[in-house]
Amino acid sequence: MGRIFEVRKATMFKRFDRMAKQFTRIGKEIVIAVKAGGPNPDDNPALRRCYQNARSAGMPKDRVEAAIKRAMGKDTSNYEEILFLTKPNDLLTHWEGERLNKEKAFFISGIKTVYWLEQIDDIIKKIMQNVKILYLNKNEHYRAKVETETREKRFNNWIKKEYASKDLKGSNSILQKLRSVKDPIEIELIQKACDITEKGFRRVLNFVKPGVWEYEIEAEFSHEFLRNRSKKFAYSPIIASGKNSTILHYIENNNQCLDGDVLLLDVGAEYANYSSDMTRTIPVSGKFSKRQKSIYNSVLHVKNEATKLLKPGVIWKDHYNEVGKIMSSELLKLGLLSKSDIQNQTKENPAFKKYFTHGVSHNLGLDTHDYGDLSYPITKNMVFTVEPGIYLPKENFGIR
Numbered sequence: 001m002g003r004i005f006e007v008r009k010a011t012m013f014k015r016f017d018r019m020a021k022q023f024t025r026i027g028k029e030i031v032i033a034v035k036a037g038g039p040n041p042d043d044n045p046a047l048r049r050c051y052q053n054a055r056s057a058g059m060p061k062d063r064v065e066a067a068i069k070r071a072m073g074k075d076t077s078n079y080e081e082i083l084f085l086t087k088p089n090d091l092l093t094h095w096e097g098e099r100l101n102k103e104k105a106f107f108i109s110g111i112k113t114v115y116w117l118e119q120i121d122d123i124i125k126k127i128m129q130n131v132k133i134l135y136l137n138k139n140e141h142y143r144a145k146v147e148t149e150t151r152e153k154r155f156n157n158w159i160k161k162e163y164a165s166k167d168l169k170g171s172n173s174i175l176q177k178l179r180s181v182k183d184p185i186e187i188e189l190i191q192k193a194c195d196i197t198e199k200g201f202r203r204v205l206n207f208v209k210p211g212v213w214e215y216e217i218e219a220e221f222s223h224e225f226l227r228n229r230s231k232k233f234a235y236s237p238i239i240a241s242g243k244n245s246t247i248l249h250y251i252e253n254n255n256q257c258l259d260g261d262v263l264l265l266d267v268g269a270e271y272a273n274y275s276s277d278m279t280r281t282i283p284v285s286g287k288f289s290k291r292q293k294s295i296y297n298s299v300l301h302v303k304n305e306a307t308k309l310l311k312p313g314v315i316w317k318d319h320y321n322e323v324g325k326i327m328s329s330e331l332l333k334l335g336l337l338s339k340s341d342i343q344n345q346t347k348e349n350p351a352f353k354k355y356f357t358h359g360v361s362h363n364l365g366l367d368t369h370d371y372g373d374l375s376y377p378i379t380k381n382m383v384f385t386v387e388p389g390i391y392l393p394k395e396n397f398g399i400r
């Protein structure tokens with residue numbers, strides 16, 4: 001069994017075990033229906049990777065159609081999992097290669113009960129006879145802007161209509177909590193994605209010089225990622241030279257890098273469905289100007305302090321506010337803010353927001369902006385980015 005398969009299997013098993021435990025702790029008989037291939041929860045145009053549920057993380061994404069998990073009573077080991085797959089046929093095999101058969105699906109997922117998708121209505125009907133509470137999955141990602149009716153939505157509507165007498169609940173808040181705390185295997189995969197990203201950055205350091213084009217740098221990342229078995233970027237890469245570095249999600253990557261410019265690189269590789277997310281700003285010529293360097297050093301200081309402050313027990317919003325104070329003191333030192341700017345600031349609109357215009361950290365995992373209930377204190381094994389920045393459009397550069 002290849003390493004990737006082992007990893008997929010481990011990831012799937014653990015997440016669904018934990019999900020079953022969580023639900024059975026509620027102590028009620030339930031069924032969860034999860035449709036794969038849902039919308040991108042993280043619906044940011046610059047960030048397109050998506051996994052609505054842990055189930056699709058474990059399998060080749062387009063090969064799993066649906067999954068049902070049924071927990072019975074308080075006994076955490078007493079649950080049933082069912083997987084639904086598209087039935088292979090000669091035409092599909094000719095166009096797309098071999099599809100998963102039931103044996104292979106079991107081998108990868110460990111799920112014993114596998115049906116073809118065309119059987120789903122009948123199976124659901126049978127299961128529903130004994131079900132009181134039904135948890136349905138829904139895209140509740142904080143960045144989602146879903147404008148079309150998705151397959152998942154249609155499925156949920158169908159369930160609501162057909163099984164209106166059941167006690168219908170949402171599974172999303174439970175999934176959010178589960179997804180924010182990573183299993184060791186997931187941390188290993190995120191680390192691997194980060195290691196590949198680091199290789200990309202090191203390659204680019206040797207490549208950048210005045211005259212190169214941003215898309216050529218993108219190609220260097222792509223090359224390094226692919227040769228390390230990362231299939232793709234975790235999100236559209238931001239390769240922003242000169243003034244472009246002041247545009248937070250600049251993804252055109254079609255300008256020439258000039259002597260004297262900074263180059264802001266916000267790029268991450270994906271590995272085994274897990275994202276990485278790294279940002280560094282470098283001088284195109286190999287040497288920052290005095291001004292660029294002083295801003296760089298301030299951002300670096302804030303980043304290092306923000307990393308130290310991000311620990312178990314801390315609430316995400318409080319972390320942002322604390323980092324804001326450190327940023328304010330740097331902006332004062334740099335002469336970008338005055339004492340009166342600080343005196344006149346309000347809680348809702350702190351002065352540092354003039355130059356530091358986004359958040360400090362977000363969850364990282366199956367999505368680049370991963371699920372996670374940010375109102376709860378941070379716990380061990382959560383994974384966050386740390387990415388403060390200072391943007392000076394009037395001076396034609398930004399550092400993150």
Ligand code: GLY
Nearest residue numbers: 047266277362387
């Ligand atoms: N690193 C890109 C973003 O978080 O939007």
Ligand code: MN
Nearest residue numbers: 277362385387
């Ligand atoms: Mn990020």
